[in-house]
Amino acid sequence: MNVRERTEELEYEILSADAAKSREAVRGRHEEMCLFRTAYQRDRDRILHSKSFRRLKHKTQVYITSGDHYRTRMTHSLEVAQISRTIARGLRLNEDLTEAIALGHDVGHTPFSHAGEDAMSNLIGHFSHNEQSLRMVEYLEKDGKGLNLTLAVKDGILNHTGSTVPFSLEGRIVKTADRIAYLCHDFDDSLRSGLLKKNDLPESVAVSLGNDHSTMITGMVSDMILSSTGKHDILLSEPMKETMDVFRSFMFERIYHSKILARERKQACFVIEQLFGYYMKHFHKLPLEFRRMEEKWGKQQTVVDYIAGLTDSYAVAKFNEIFVPPVWNQWMKAK
Template sequence: MTVRERIEELELKILSPYAAKSRNADREREELPCEFRTAFQRDRDRVIHSKSFRRLKHKTQVYISPGDHYRMRMTHSLEVAQISRTIARGLMLNEDLTEAIALAHDVGHTPFGHSGEYALQDILGQFRHNEQSLRVVEYLEKEGRGLNLTLEVKDGILNHTGDQEPITLEGCIVRAGDRIAYLCHDYDDGLRAGMLKCADLPTGVSKVLGHNPSEMITVMVADIITQSADKSEVRMSPAVRQAMDEFRQFMFAKIYHSQDLEHDRKKAKYVIHKLYEYFLANPEELPTDYREREDRWGLSTTVVDYIAGLTDQYAIHLFHHLFIPSTWGGSGSERWKKECI
């Protein structure tokens, strides 16, 4: 019996009957099984080693060009994974599947956070970061071969937000863990930035969840574990659910739609619009591997794939190179092409 087979046997013995089991994992393209890792462990490792995951360390969470101690997409994804694994362990569900979904859920996010996403929505009429994340792992990674992740992980990525619920409880955990993480940690960053004070929290939120971000996470995680134990769904108590919804409304009013951040959001959207217009008119300026994809996906989709994959700083670098005059004898007009994602 291999190490992987022992782990699969252990899952059958100790995990909840509602847990997804590694031995039942399904891939679109069949592969020889690993001797040591389960299918979900392999998925997690593929995500961690992917270029799209590495780029998350330079992509905005909420604050554009923040200081060293503010969240970026990678730290957010790591925090979602930690919160979600805690819930999965408490419910005796599959931690490896949970972690793989959590780490991959935002790999398709644009530069400049949701401002970049909204800019591409304006351009295309339809663009969602969860759908782009699925596209990244299915088609764009590994020079177009994709990561060939399990269907369970891909479903969790696609349905971590939106109207459709994930097919696994592990996916439902990440859906809840993502919301807990971004609310509490964006609140924490808001306190650090001086945009919020603990006293600003609505009474209904502070009374149920508390004021401290760590305390808030603990309350919501504990409530999910208590309310969902031995059940076929992931749920919260009505009181905590109501407090969380009120907390979310507060964060949208005070942070996500704050007028204090509107100027930077507009500038970020402008950069995205101008880059899209430029590369649509000048496709020969795209990196070679993207130009080769045009026949398969069409020019507009290829340009969107390129722009969505950029980090914040590289998008700004491109904009500066393409639209801002520079002194003669600068760093060279070809260098930026060689630094493509």
């Protein structure tokens, strides 16, 4: 019995009957099993070492002109993974599966976060970062070969947001852990930026969770574990669901849709719109690896795939390269 087989055997002894078992994982394409890592561990590693995951370190979470201490899409994904693993361990579910889903759930995000996502959706009629995340790991990584992830990981990535629910309990953990993470760390970043003060928090949220992001996370995670134990589903208590709904509405009103950040959102949308229009008109300017995809995916989808994969800084750099006269860039640098 090798290391992987021993780990797979232990899963049946230690994990809940409701947990996803690595031995039962299914891939779209057959491949030889690793001697040491289970299927879900390999998925986690493939995502962690992918180009799309590395680019998340330069993609906005909320604050486009962020400093070193503000969250990025990468730090958000790492926080979702940590929260998800804590919940999975508390419920004796598969931690490796939750981690893989959490690390991969946002790899399809456009530059400039949801502002970029909205701009892309307006341009082509429909765009969702969860669908693009699945597209990234399934078709675009490894020069179009994809990562050949297991079905449970792909399902968790696709259904981490929206009305549909992942078929695994591990995927359902990530769906709620994602919301816990972004509410709490975006509130923390908003305090740091000065856009919010602790006493701005709705009273019902402060009473239930406190006003420190660490205690907030602990409160919601604890509620999830206690509410889900023995229930064959991932649940929150009714009072906690109400608290999270109030918290989420507050954050959307005061931060995500706030007038204070409207100018940044408008600028971000403008960059996306201009890049999209330029590459649709000058398709030959795309990198060769993307031009080769036109026959398979069509011009528009290929342009979308390219722009969605850009980091914030690279998108701005390409915008400047294409639309800003060199003399102006030189003057700005000198200034």
